[in-house]
Amino acid sequence: MTAPESPPPLDPVIHEASRLAIVSVLNECGSASFSFVIGATGLTRGNLSAHASKLIAAGYVEEEKRIVDRKPLTEYRLTDAGRTAFSHYRANWLRLTSGENGKAEK
Amino acid sequence: MIESSSELPTPLETRAFDEAKRAAWRAARMREASRAFVTGHVALGVCLPGICIVLGTNAPFVLIALLFFVYPAFLFWAIRRIHRQRGQSLVKVTDRIEVELAANPRNVVLPIIAWIPYTILCMLAGPVLLRRMPTSIHLASLAIFPMMCVGYFVHQALRLALWEYFLFATSIPLAYLPVLLQPEPPAPQSSLAAVLGFVSVASMVLAIVGAASLHHRWEVWSRSLDDLGSDKEAGEVAS
Numbered sequence: 001m002t003a004p005e006s007p008p009p010l011d012p013v014i015h016e017a018s019r020l021a022i023v024s025v026l027n028e029c030g031s032a033s034f035s036f037v038i039g040a041t042g043l044t045r046g047n048l049s050a051h052a053s054k055l056i057a058a059g060y061v062e063e064e065k066r067i068v069d070r071k072p073l074t075e076y077r078l079t080d081a082g083r084t085a086f087s088h089y090r091a092n093w094l095r096l097t098s099g100e101n102g103k104a105e106k
Numbered sequence: 107m108i109e110s111s112s113e114l115p116t117p118l119e120t121r122a123f124d125e126a127k128r129a130a131w132r133a134a135r136m137r138e139a140s141r142a143f144v145t146g147h148v149a150l151g152v153c154l155p156g157i158c159i160v161l162g163t164n165a166p167f168v169l170i171a172l173l174f175f176v177y178p179a180f181l182f183w184a185i186r187r188i189h190r191q192r193g194q195s196l197v198k199v200t201d202r203i204e205v206e207l208a209a210n211p212r213n214v215v216l217p218i219i220a221w222i223p224y225t226i227l228c229m230l231a232g233p234v235l236l237r238r239m240p241t242s243i244h245l246a247s248l249a250i251f252p253m254m255c256v257g258y259f260v261h262q263a264l265r266l267a268l269w270e271y272f273l274f275a276t277s278i279p280l281a282y283l284p285v286l287l288q289p290e291p292p293a294p295q296s297s298l299a300a301v302l303g304f305v306s307v308a309s310m311v312l313a314i315v316g317a318a319s320l321h322h323r324w325e326v327w328s329r330s331l332d333d334l335g336s337d338k339e340a341g342e343v344a345s
Contacts, residue, residue, distance in 0.1 A: 015119075017118075017119075017122035017125065017126070020122055020123065020126040021122075021125060021126040021129040023126075024126040024127065024129055024130035024133075025129050025130055025132075025133040027130065028130050028133040028134045028137060029133060029137055029199050029200060029201065029202065030199075030200040030201050030202045030203070030204050030205030030206075031198070031199070031200045031205060032133070032198065032199045032200075033196055033197055033198040033199070034196070035196045035197045035198075035331045035332065036133075036136065036197050036198060036199045036331065038331065039132075039136065039197065039327065039330075039331040040129050040130075040132045040133040040136060041129045042129070068193065068194075068196065069193070069194060071196060073196055073198070075198065077205070093115070093123060096114065096115060097114075097115060097120075
């Protein structure tokens with residue numbers, strides 16, 4: 001009899017609710033401005049700034065700041081590492097939840 | 107197999123995952139709306155060969171020439187407008203393809219270069235082939251690409267709940283309907299020719315209405331987000 005497989009780990013950087021929402025939104029886009037991410041996620045400006053900083057520190061998101069029409073514009077882009085981490089996160093999540101279903105059926 | 111319940115996602119985590127999925131869906135809708143003019147032009151571009159086959163047999167060539175000059179001119183205008191709009195607003199989004207294409211512009215140019223001869227070939231060879239080939243083969247060859255586009259638009263309409271994509275999807279069969287209904291071209295000045303021409307041109311109107319409505323959604327979204335104060339939340343704007 002083989003030992004039971006350990007559950008797949010969920011990336012703690014992405015697992016936080018706000019960061020998960022930010023990464024999910026950025027995964028749908030090539031790049032998105034600060035205001036766009038706020039509109040899609042419903043986060044507050046402070047929340048978005050704080051969580052984006054953590055994602056940037058983890059190397060999952062790139063930030064570009066510019067001045068457009070005398071207004072500051074911040075754009076975010078998911079890095080290749082971020083995209084890979086998110087796809088692993090989703091795969092692991094699905095594996096976890098399908099295990100949950102299996103257990104529930106039993 | 108999962109051994110302990112502590113390893114399973116909690117209801118709160120499941121809710122967060124679902125909320126993130128919903129945020130991604132909202133982002134996809136907004137992204138699609140942001141490039142409404144380009145999508146509208148794709149629908150128009152797919153309709154053009156059908157329109158030209160119908161009008162080419164019934165209407166003066168001036169009309170076809172107009173379609174071919176007016177269409178690229180509007181496409182150019184739409185792209186410029188999107189660029190200007192992006193330049194003025196703080197609400198910006200680009201597609202993943204755009205980022206990849208910016209790194210390799212050849213990938214943009216080649217499909218456009220391939221599309222132009224395809225359209226011209228359909229316009230010129232359509233009426234000739236119609237007389238020399240079995241109708242079924244001619245129509246099947248003509249239908250492959252438009253049907254793929256219809257499938258894409260229907261898929262997007264259902265996935266993103268944007269009715270404008272149904273208009274794009276409807277415009278394509280409408281453009282080719284006269285060819286399907288009347289494989290043999292009617293007499294140029296008959297009332298039937300006028301009806302078929304009208305049906306064909308109506309497809310263009312559908313695509314234009316779809317693009318205009320989708321663009322209006324983007325204008326409303328982006329204006330609301332531009333106006334947001336620092337202490338306001340924007341969730342309801344995008345929902």
